[in-house]
Amino acid sequence: MNWVIENLGFIASLLTDHIVFSLVPVVIGLVIAVPLGWLANRAGFGRAVVVNLAGLLYTIPSLALFVFLPAILGTGILDPVNVIVALSVYTVALLVRTVADALEAVPPLVVDAATAMGFKPFRRFVAAELPISVPVILAGVRVAAVSSISLVTVGSVIGFGGLGQMFTDGFQRSITAEVVAGIVLVVVLALVVDGILLLIGRLLTPWDRAARAVAQGATA
Amino acid sequence: MIEFRGVTKRFPDGTVAVDDLDLVVESGRITVFVGPSGCGKTTSLRMINRMIEPTGGTISVEGKDIMSRDAAELRRGIGYVIQQAGLFPHRTILDNIATVPLLLGWNKKQARERAAELMDTVGLAAEMAKRYPAQLSGGQQQRVGVARALAADPPVLLMDEPFSAVDPIVRETLQDELLRLQGELGKTIVFVTHDIDEAIKLGDKVAVFRTGGKLAQYDEPGVLLSRPADDFVDSFVGRDRGYRGLGFLSSDGLPIGDLPVVAVGDRMPTDGWAVVVDGERRPLGWVARGTGTVSEDALVPGGSLYDAGAGSLRAALDAALSSPSGRGVAVDGDGRVLGSIGADDVLRGLADSREADGVPGADTVRGADVTDRVG
Ligand SMILES: Nc1ncnc2c1ncn2[C@@H]1O[C@H](COP(=O)(O)OP(=O)(O)OP(=O)(O)O)[C@@H](O)[C@H]1O
Ligand SMILES: [Mg+2]
Secondary structure, eight states, X not given: OHHHHHTHHHHHHHHHHHHHHHHHHHHHHHHXXXXXXXXXXXXXXXXXXXXHHHHXXXXXXXXXXXXXXXXXXXXXXXXXXXXXXXXXXXHHHHHHHHHHHHHHTSOHHHHHHHHHHTOOHHHHIIIIIHHHHHHHHHHHHHHHHHHHHHHHGGGGGGTOOTTHHHHHHHHHTTOHHHHHHHHHHHHHHHHHXXXXXXXXXXXXXXXXXXXXXXXXXXXX | OEEEEEEEEEOTTSOEEEEEEEEEEOTTSXXXXXXXXXXXXXXXXXXXXXXXXXXXXXXXXXXXXXXXXXXXXXXXXXXXXXXXXXXXXXXXXXXXXXXXHHHTTOOHHHHHHHHHHHHHHTTOOGGGTTSOGGGSOHHHHHHHHHHHHHTTOOSEEEXXXXXXXXOHHHHHHHHHHHHHHHHHHOOEEEEXXXXXXXXXXXXXXXXXXXXXXXXXXXXXXXXXXXXXXXXHHHHHHOTTHHHHHGGGSBOTTOOOBOOOEEETXXXXXXXXXXXXXXXXXXXXXXXXXXXXBOOGGGOBOOOOEEETTTOBHHHHHHHHHHSTTSEEEEEOTTSOEEEEEEHHHHHHHHHHHHHTTOSTTGGGOOOGGGHXXXX
C-alpha cells in the first residue's frame, strides 16, 4: 500500500497512457470497421471474404504483432504508434463482423420504405441503417474496448504497456503491491469504460429500450 | 394521370410478373389493383415509383416518362404506404411523419408542424407524437404510415396492402377513414389488395389481374359485379355478386310506403306491426299487434335502416330483409322515419334500372359474352 501512495504520480501517468493506448484504437477501429462492415454486408459473396479476413487478423498473436509492426510500418521498435496500430487492427477484426451482422439485421421493410420515400443510399445509411444498428454495434464496441484495455498490457514487452508496466516492473523488482495494484486498476478501468459505454448506448437509443419494454410487456 | 403502356416486367430468373400491361390510372381517383397472390400487383405498383424497373413498355406520371426523372426525386413526390408501415423504429412518430419534408429540405420546425397537423388529419392523438413506433398498435402504426406518405402533399399515393395486417374491425375503420380523407384530398391513389371486398369498397375503378401478370378486367366496381368479363373475374369476384352489386345502384325513385308509427305510452297497434319512435321521430324498435299500451319492454329490435336520400338498392333491400315486419324502415338524412320499403319494391326498382341501363359505367364493359351473363 505504501508503494502505491509513494508512486501515485507514476501510476497516474501509466493510467493515462493506458487509456490512450486502449481507447484511441477502439475509435480508429470503429471508424474503419463501419465502412468495411457496410461493404461486407452489401457484397453478397464478398461478405464471407471480408468477414473471414477480418476474423483471421484476430488470430495473429499480439506479441508477434507488436514485434513485426515496426518492420511493416517503418516505425521505431519503441514507438507507441505500434501499440495503437496493433490494437486498431484487433478492433477492426472484432467489429467488421459485428457491423455487418448489425446492418444485416436492419428490417428490410424499413430500408425499402426509406428508399421508396426518396432516400439515396448514403443518406439512407446515415439516417436509417446506421442508427438502427447502434444497439448491436455498441455491444461489439463494449467487447472491443474491454479486450483492448486488457491487450494493452502486452505492450509492456516493448515498453508501452500502460498499467501493464506495473506487472513487469513489479515482477522484476519483486514489488507485490505494484503487481496487485496494476491488476486491480486494469480491471477497474475495464469496468468503468464498459459502464460508460453502456450509458452512452442508452442515451443514444431511447427507442431501443422503449421497444424492449413493449416486447417484455407482451410476453409477461 | 398514370399511364402504363405495354409494360412488361420479366425478372432475371425468367418470371414474367407483369405482361404487356396497358392501363390508365385517373387523377384524383382511387384505382385498386386486385387479384390472386403472385399475379403481379405489387410489381405493377412498384414500377410506378421505380422501386422495380420495367423491362418493357413505358410508364408516365402526369405525362412524363418516369425513366426520364431522377429516381429519388420521383419518389419524393409519390407517397408510399406498405403493410406493417415500415416505420423508422429509431424515430419518434412526429419525426417519422416529418421524414419526407425534411428530405425535401424543409427546416425542422416547419416539418414538425406539418407532421403534427397530419397526426390530427389521420386521427392520431397528439400525445403519441413523442412515442416510438414499437409503442403503437398495428392500426396506429398504419395511420402513421399514411400520415408519413401524405406529409409532403404528394399528388400520387401508392398503397400496397396497407390494411391487411390489422384485424377486421380496425381495417374497416381505416378503410372508412381513407375514403373520408380522399374526399378531402382528392389524391391519385393506387391501392393494392388481394381482398375483392376491399377493392369494391374503396375503388373508383378496379383492375383485376390474373396470374401471369395479365389484366383481366378494368372497370368500375359496379360493372365488375354486374358484368364480369370472363369466368376468371366471375369466380374471383365471388359469391353474392348479384346482391353486392345492388350496392352500386341508386335507389332514387323507389316508392316509400306507409308505416304505422307509435310512441311509448300509446295504445298497442290492433293489427300488424308498428314502428316505435322517440320525440324526434327516430325509430326505437318495432311492436306487434297487442293490447294495452306500448312499453319499452315490448320493443322488438329493428333491422338496418335505409337512408332514402343516400342509400343504395342494397341498403333498401337489406332494410326490408332484416326487419321483423318484413318491411324496412326508410329514414331521412337525420334518421327520422319517412315510411317503409318492401323487398318487392327493390326488385321492381332493379328491373327498372336494368331497363334504363342504369348500371354505372355499363358502356365501358367489354367482352362479347356480357349479354348472356346479365340477362
Ligand atoms: N425479385 C423477384 N425475382 C423473381 N421473381 C419475382 C420477384 N419479385 C416477384 N417475383 C414474382 O413475380 C410474380 C408477381 O409478384 P408480385 O409480388 O407482384 O405479386 P402480388 O400480386 O403482389 O402477390 P401478393 O398478393 O402475394 O403480394 C410472382 O410470381 C413472384 O414470385
Ligand atoms: Mg404483393
